[in-house]
Amino acid sequence: xxxxxxxxxxxxxxxxxxxxxxxxxxxxxxxxxxxxxxxxxxxxxxxxxxxxxxxxxxxxxxxxxxxxxxxxxxxxxxxxxxxxxxxxxxxxxxxxxxxxxxxxxxxxxxxxxxxxxxxxxxxxxxxxxxxxxxxxxxx
Amino acid sequence: xxxxxxxxxxxxxxxxxxxxxxxxxxxxxxxxxxxxxxxxxxxxxxxxxxxxxxxxxxxxxxxxxxxxxxxxxxxx
Numbered sequence: 001x002x003x004x005x006x007x008x009x010x011x012x013x014x015x016x017x018x019x020x021x022x023x024x025x026x027x028x029x030x031x032x033x034x035x036x037x038x039x040x041x042x043x044x045x046x047x048x049x050x051x052x053x054x055x056x057x058x059x060x061x062x063x064x065x066x067x068x069x070x071x072x073x074x075x076x077x078x079x080x081x082x083x084x085x086x087x088x089x090x091x092x093x094x095x096x097x098x099x100x101x102x103x104x105x106x107x108x109x110x111x112x113x114x115x116x117x118x119x120x121x122x123x124x125x126x127x128x129x130x131x132x133x134x135x136x137x138x139x
Numbered sequence: 140x141x142x143x144x145x146x147x148x149x150x151x152x153x154x155x156x157x158x159x160x161x162x163x164x165x166x167x168x169x170x171x172x173x174x175x176x177x178x179x180x181x182x183x184x185x186x187x188x189x190x191x192x193x194x195x196x197x198x199x200x201x202x203x204x205x206x207x208x209x210x211x212x213x214x215x
Contacts, residue, residue, distance in 0.1 A: 071184035
């Protein structure tokens with residue numbers, strides 16, 4: 001399970017994008033599947049939007065990258081009504097945003113380790129579910 | 140949607156065992172083909188993204204991704 005802080009590093013070269021490359025290589029080597037909730041599409045899409053606005057790539061390049069990203073079909077985890085209520089409760093109880101909590105609940109749902117490059121999500125999540133920070137990822 | 144015929148050859152032993160298992164083999168094979176094609180399309184996309192990272196063409200300043208995502212998660 002990856003969150004948008006990892007998925008966005010498939011699209012832009014930034015700190016830890018070498019580790020994101022290792023994730024893609026291991027996916028290609030069929031070491032694991034890559035999954036995420038639908039939220040990842042909106043967050044990665046907005047990151048690309050901002051990258052275009054700030055001139056890190058042009059619109060055509062961003063559309064092409066987003067096309068590859070969508071073809072990865074990461075967004076395969078859907079939460080039902082009860083699970084969304086649990087997200088809200090967990091988020092309030094643990095002082096985590098609803099969006100952060102969606103990743104935690106989605107990982108729990110499929111019994112997967114959450115991989116993130118976001119320090120705040122890592123701190124909240126690792127007390128609840130198996131969580132790995134991207135900086136610590138090794139082949 | 141029209142359906143097309145795809146022939147799969149199996150040996151006598153496998154054919155006999157297939158007869159014992161009561162499932163719709165056409166549906167099973169259709170689903171297996173669909174999943175494999177989806178996996179290959181996903182792999183192709185991963186290879187294109189990996190090429191992009193290796194080319195180091197679209198560089199963002201350190202902190203850009205995390206700050207952008209954190210802004211979204213906390214300000215929406």
